[in-house]
Amino acid sequence: MDDPAKPALKRVFIETYGCQMNVYDSERMRDVLAPLGYAVAPKPDDADLVILNTCHIREKATEKVYSEIGRLRVHKERRAGEGKTTTIAIAGCVAQAEGEEILRRAPAVDLVVGPQAYHRLPELIARAARKTGDRLAADFTAQGKFDALPARAPDGVTAFLSVQEGCDKFCTFCVVPYTRGAEFSRPAADVLAEAQALVDRGVREITLLGQNVNAYHSEGGDGLAGLLERLARIPELARLRYMTSHPLEVTQDLISLHGAEPKLMPFLHLPVQSGSDRILKAMNRKHDVVHYHDIVARLRRARPDIALSTDFIVGFPGESDQDFEATMELAREVGFASAFSFKYSPRPGTPAALMHGQVGDSVKSERLARLQELLGGQQRAFNAGKIGLSLPVLVTGKGRVAGQKHGRTPYLQSVHFADETARDGDIVSLRIKAASQNSLTGERAAQEAA
Ligand code: SAH
Numbered sequence: 001m002d003d004p005a006k007p008a009l010k011r012v013f014i015e016t017y018g019c020q021m022n023v024y025d026s027e028r029m030r031d032v033l034a035p036l037g038y039a040v041a042p043k044p045d046d047a048d049l050v051i052l053n054t055c056h057i058r059e060k061a062t063e064k065v066y067s068e069i070g071r072l073r074v075h076k077e078r079r080a081g082e083g084k085t086t087t088i089a090i091a092g093c094v095a096q097a098e099g100e101e102i103l104r105r106a107p108a109v110d111l112v113v114g115p116q117a118y119h120r121l122p123e124l125i126a127r128a129a130r131k132t133g134d135r136l137a138a139d140f141t142a143q144g145k146f147d148a149l150p151a152r153a154p155d156g157v158t159a160f161l162s163v164q165e166g167c168d169k170f171c172t173f174c175v176v177p178y179t180r181g182a183e184f185s186r187p188a189a190d191v192l193a194e195a196q197a198l199v200d201r202g203v204r205e206i207t208l209l210g211q212n213v214n215a216y217h218s219e220g221g222d223g224l225a226g227l228l229e230r231l232a233r234i235p236e237l238a239r240l241r242y243m244t245s246h247p248l249e250v251t252q253d254l255i256s257l258h259g260a261e262p263k264l265m266p267f268l269h270l271p272v273q274s275g276s277d278r279i280l281k282a283m284n285r286k287h288d289v290v291h292y293h294d295i296v297a298r299l300r301r302a303r304p305d306i307a308l309s310t311d312f313i314v315g316f317p318g319e320s321d322q323d324f325e326a327t328m329e330l331a332r333e334v335g336f337a338s339a340f341s342f343k344y345s346p347r348p349g350t351p352a353a354l355m356h357g358q359v360g361d362s363v364k365s366e367r368l369a370r371l372q373e374l375l376g377g378q379q380r381a382f383n384a385g386k387i388g389l390s391l392p393v394l395v396t397g398k399g400r401v402a403g404q405k406h407g408r409t410p411y412l413q414s415v416h417f418a419d420e421t422a423r424d425g426d427i428v429s430l431r432i433k434a435a436s437q438n439s440l441t442g443e444r445a446a447q448e449a450a
């Protein structure tokens, strides 16, 4: 056995797929493994432990896992020839959904660990090395995971913080309620302590995460708005965001807070999925188009410059040309700063996979192309609309080009600017000079540069 006081140096490579929850979880896995002597490897080739943190949301995401395991097996065999052991662990939502099948289909995999069992990684790895005990850990007790995870070690001035996990909404297309379990909110005190610890280590902007983050409720009954208000009182914390929200849980408190709390950034990701009431009903979204427009109108009254982003699915079973045109119409009416759009992907075990009227792939592709063209144009227009304005930009790191810095506007846009002196974590005023679909170029405002 390794002496726990003097751990041997080992290397872990973590590949992250899917949503921000997985990004957060990957960081936490890295934190759990650090005390065991695991340093982060930049590539899987020479890692002692490889973790694939997987996503099950669409078929393509799941397929990737199996092809990646194939590649890892080659490394594992090569390393075995050199007398080295490689542990392959599959984490995340595919692990939760298909744990047994992974172990059957891919013998190179040593360990399967679902999203609620990451705090058990050290024990599971030790057992895998000795080839004793379970190779599958897919229990469903979210609190255990959060209680047992160690302090955070953020590596930048922005950080994710999970406050809510799981989903009880059961949209008919979606696997998340099955892979992440029932809705669970962390106690507010734990969230505040984790936020304070992040801020103490230099974090200036925190994004609260949850599958339905605005379904958050603390033990005292406070909702997300209450939690955000308490977090905003941390003096050195400059910016707050949250994602992903469900239209059904957008409360007037939250909308009002967007108008009242300057630390709450004017950006909201609010997935709508479709602009057709008929399809929204078949999706079991529990909101209609009028409700969505009403939220948007109230948000814009509270905070006129708020940037909105969304998710769309095209080609849901039964979606007619007319339904799709209604989606185009909703996008035109709202005007999004950014958006994700996907072809419907039938997922095993979900009701929509068995619905009549599955839409052919060529129709899905055509619809997706048209929608993405519209949304791309909206994103370019939103970014171009900032040219000539001075915006407060949080400096987040080095740019791609030497001497350049990178930062983030309140609207979650990336900005590049030439400035050697700006320090990470500073909020600088930049005049926006140019814009493309994915980023802005800025310069220090004259009075500041002096
Ligand atoms: N909790 C979030 C979404 C999580 S999944 C919400 O309710 O909005 C992220 C996005 O993936 C969804 O918004 C949806 O647009 C897309 N998605 C989920 N299941 C899908 C499927 N079966 N096929 C295609 N896209 C899907």
Ligand code: SF4
Binding pocket: 167, 168, 169, 170, 171, 174, 175, 176, 177, 211, 212, 246
């Ligand atoms: Fe999936 Fe719907 Fe839950 Fe979002 S609200 S995670 S889309 S079931």
Ligand code: F3S
Binding pocket: 017, 018, 019, 020, 021, 022, 054, 055, 056, 057, 092, 093, 175, 176, 179, 180
């Ligand atoms: Fe994918 Fe799981 Fe997130 S299915 S989108 S990684 S919650």
